[in-house]
Amino acid sequence: MSARALVLPLVLAAFVAACGGDQTPASPTPPPPASSAAVTVSAAPNPLAAIADPSGVAERYRVSANLTFRETAGIAATVTVLTVTVWSTASPPWSSTSSTNVSIAVGAKGTAAYTLPTTFDAAAADPAARWQLDVTAADAEGKAVSIAPVQVMMAVPPRPVADAVLVGAGDVDGCGRAEPEYTARLLDRIPGTVFVAGDATYPSGTMASYTSCYGPTWGRHLWRTFAVPGNHDYQSDGGAAFYQYFGTAAGPPGLGYHSHTLGAWHVVMLNSEIPVKAGSPQYEWLRQDLGASTAACTVAVWHHPLFSSGQNGNSAFMRDVWNLMFQYGVDVVVNGHDHLYERFAPQDANGRAHARGIREFVVGTGGYPLYNRGQTQANSEVFENKTYGVLKLTLKSGKYDWEFIPIDGQTFRDAGSGTCVTPAASAGAPQPDHLTILAARGG
Numbered sequence: 001m002s003a004r005a006l007v008l009p010l011v012l013a014a015f016v017a018a019c020g021g022d023q024t025p026a027s028p029t030p031p032p033p034a035s036s037a038a039v040t041v042s043a044a045p046n047p048l049a050a051i052a053d054p055s056g057v058a059e060r061y062r063v064s065a066n067l068t069f070r071e072t073a074g075i076a077a078t079v080t081v082l083t084v085t086v087w088s089t090a091s092p093p094w095s096s097t098s099s100t101n102v103s104i105a106v107g108a109k110g111t112a113a114y115t116l117p118t119t120f121d122a123a124a125a126d127p128a129a130r131w132q133l134d135v136t137a138a139d140a141e142g143k144a145v146s147i148a149p150v151q152v153m154m155a156v157p158p159r160p161v162a163d164a165v166l167v168g169a170g171d172v173d174g175c176g177r178a179e180p181e182y183t184a185r186l187l188d189r190i191p192g193t194v195f196v197a198g199d200a201t202y203p204s205g206t207m208a209s210y211t212s213c214y215g216p217t218w219g220r221h222l223w224r225t226f227a228v229p230g231n232h233d234y235q236s237d238g239g240a241a242f243y244q245y246f247g248t249a250a251g252p253p254g255l256g257y258h259s260h261t262l263g264a265w266h267v268v269m270l271n272s273e274i275p276v277k278a279g280s281p282q283y284e285w286l287r288q289d290l291g292a293s294t295a296a297c298t299v300a301v302w303h304h305p306l307f308s309s310g311q312n313g314n315s316a317f318m319r320d321v322w323n324l325m326f327q328y329g330v331d332v333v334v335n336g337h338d339h340l341y342e343r344f345a346p347q348d349a350n351g352r353a354h355a356r357g358i359r360e361f362v363v364g365t366g367g368y369p370l371y372n373r374g375q376t377q378a379n380s381e382v383f384e385n386k387t388y389g390v391l392k393l394t395l396k397s398g399k400y401d402w403e404f405i406p407i408d409g410q411t412f413r414d415a416g417s418g419t420c421v422t423p424a425a426s427a428g429a430p431q432p433d434h435l436t437i438l439a440a441r442g443g
């Protein structure tokens with residue numbers, strides 16, 4: 001029988017003993033003197049301390065709480081802490097029990113201090129899990145074990161998450177052109193998740209075009225692809241074939257907006273082919289999605305760039321989305337539509353450079369013919385429209401690296417690093433926790 005299974009009946013027995021064992025009605029006479037000790041215990045906050053292993057991944061934890069026992073009924077007691085169980089609601093559930101067998105004498109209306117000695121391995125460590133602590137005990141005569149299960153929320157240190165790679169481009173196709181195959185060969189040798197920032201095929205997104213043009217090139221990475229639609233995907237049939245071909249990679253059919261977790265990052269895929277301004281269902285979904293995300297870093301992908309120095313220029317209808325993402329601290333936006341590569345400095349929705357702004361990449365370099373330069377936009381840091389290739393984002397804890405990788409035979413590259421921004425409103429600190437133990441002596 002587990003410690004928890006053993007504890008609950010004993011708690012009930014303790015309460016029954018303390019109350020006399022029956023359900024007598026309220027009496028005007030004063031209650032008799034207490035026949036049982038009553039011991040409470042409080043714990044210092046943050047009772048878990050991580051013990052980092054050489055790889056930096058904290059998998060061992062030490063219960064370092066200093067406990068204070070306090071007797072309140074005026075009867076001296078001796079509490080023996082028999083076991084300490086630390087368990088987690090992580091999936092699958094995990095627990096670890098250790099024996100202590102330490103006796104603590106608590107004087108009448110007195111206090112006694114005790115430091116939990118437990119160290120345990122947390123193979124299923126999950127920063128989002130709730131951690132709790134159970135203590136069982138016996139009285140001074142070694143009988144009537146009567147201690148309540150005690151629970152405490154513990155602050156589990158965040159566990160470092162492995163880096164993730166998000167690599168891709170927009171504006172691809174494949175039929176009759178060599179470049180989509182060349183960019184697909186870049187994907188062949190880059191592990192990670194592939195994104196398609198719209199216009200997977202041309203001139204219109206028919207099933208025949210997806211299967212015979214996109215399919216033999218970028219389609220060989222469909223199993224690891226996140227896709228959003230572009231105007232050419234929607235051109236002939238409103239995206240029907242796009243959703244049919246990409247399946248779960250494109251999110252809910254007809255909606256096309258979806259989000260994912262990739263390493264330590266939140267990835268948002270938006271559909272700029274349907275209403276997306278403030279008040280639209282997609283905008284409200286985005287507000288809820290960003291509000292529910294606990295990731296420190298977020299990247300968003302859609303087709304039409306709010307800012308572009310290419311011949312298609314700015315897509316002002318994405319300004320509301322940018323404003324919302326700025327508010328929630330989104331870090332990186334990746335678009336296509338203009339067939340070129342452009343990198344912007346972090347900025348707000350009105351094109352003003354901002355330390356907490358969003359960095360935008362236009363990567364319409366998947367293989368379809370490249371475009372001319374248009375009006376140069378503010379905060380444009382790099383502009384290149386002679387090179388096909390893919391953008392590789394390495395998503396790390398709190399930061400990211402970017403690299404534009406050209407197809408074999410071309411030489412333009414762009415690489416750098418960024419730090420994730422902190423949104424204006426951040427979560428508060430966890431509250432202190434307390435343990436409560438009731439101990440009763442036979443009277």
Ligand SMILES: [Fe+2]
Nearest residue numbers: 199230231337
């Ligand atoms: Fe487009």
